[in-house]
Amino acid sequence: MKNQAIVNDLNALLADSIVFAQKLHHYHWRVSGESFYQLHARFEELYDRFGDLSDEFAERILMIGGEPLASLADALAGAEIAEDASVPSARVMVENVRDDLRLFHGKVRAAGAAADEVGDKGSAGVLDPIGDDLEKELWMLGAYLDG
Numbered sequence: 097m098k099n100q101a102i103v104n105d106l107n108a109l110l111a112d113s114i115v116f117a118q119k120l121h122h123y124h125w126r127v128s129g130e131s132f133y134q135l136h137a138r139f140e141e142l143y144d145r146f147g148d149l150s151d152e153f154a155e156r157i158l159m160i161g162g163e164p165l166a167s168l169a170d171a172l173a174g175a176e177i178a179e180d181a182s183v184p185s186a187r188v189m190v191e192n193v194r195d196d197l198r199l200f201h202g203k204v205r206a207a208g209a210a211a212d213e214v215g216d217k218g219s220a221g222v223l224d225p226i227g228d229d230l231e232k233e234l235w236m237l238g239a240y241l242d243g
Contacts, residue, residue, distance in 0.1 A: 102219050103162030103171075106206035110153040110164055110173030112200055117146040119180050122237070123193070129186045142193070149226065155223050169242040187241070201230040 120143035127135045154164035165171060170178070177196045184192065208223035 099160045099162060099214075099216065101134070102160060102211050102214065102216050103157055105203070105210055106153045106157045106219065107163070107165050108174055108176070109203055109207060110150055111171040112158070112203065113146045113150040113153060113178045114171040115166070115175040115179060115199065116177045116196055117143045117150065119177065120146060122180065123189045126183045127186050129191060135186055136191065136240070139189075139193075152226075153223060156219055160216065160219065162233050164203070190237060192217060194234065194241065197230055197234055197237065201227060201234060201238070204230060 122137050124136055124139035124143060131209065157164040165174060176199055180192060204223050204227045208220050208227060211217075211219035211223060
């Protein structure tokens with residue numbers, strides 16, 4: 097398959113988005129402290145967004161003739177973002193989310209560049225706006241942590 101490298105990149109993003117959505121759910125449920133209301137809502141917005149991204153990645157994989165990963169075990173095996181069963185402080189949760197978003201953003205940008213290189217404008221067109229959105233989210237998380 098001529099698109100296998102792009103399928104692999106998209107499956108890696110799919111794996112990370114699945115694991116990250118669960119991690120965000122966990123943080124949403126367990127956050128506490130002065131920032132509870134703000135972070136509880138923000139984590140919910142983010143896990144909803146990453147659920148949507150999972151769908152976008154899987155559908156794009158199918159559109160270019162690939163097979164999206166299909167199990168939670170496959171997602172865990174293929175993800176660079178790690179689960180977190182601990183209950184860190186609210187600040188550490190935000191730091192962890194920012195670190196995971198940095199990793200994910202780098203992978204999105206690399207996959208978009210790879211898609212551009214092989215002329216897969218459809219995949220690049222999916223990935224580029226995601227990268228732009230993540231840049232804004234990273235800036236916002238940085239502003240929160242620096243405040």
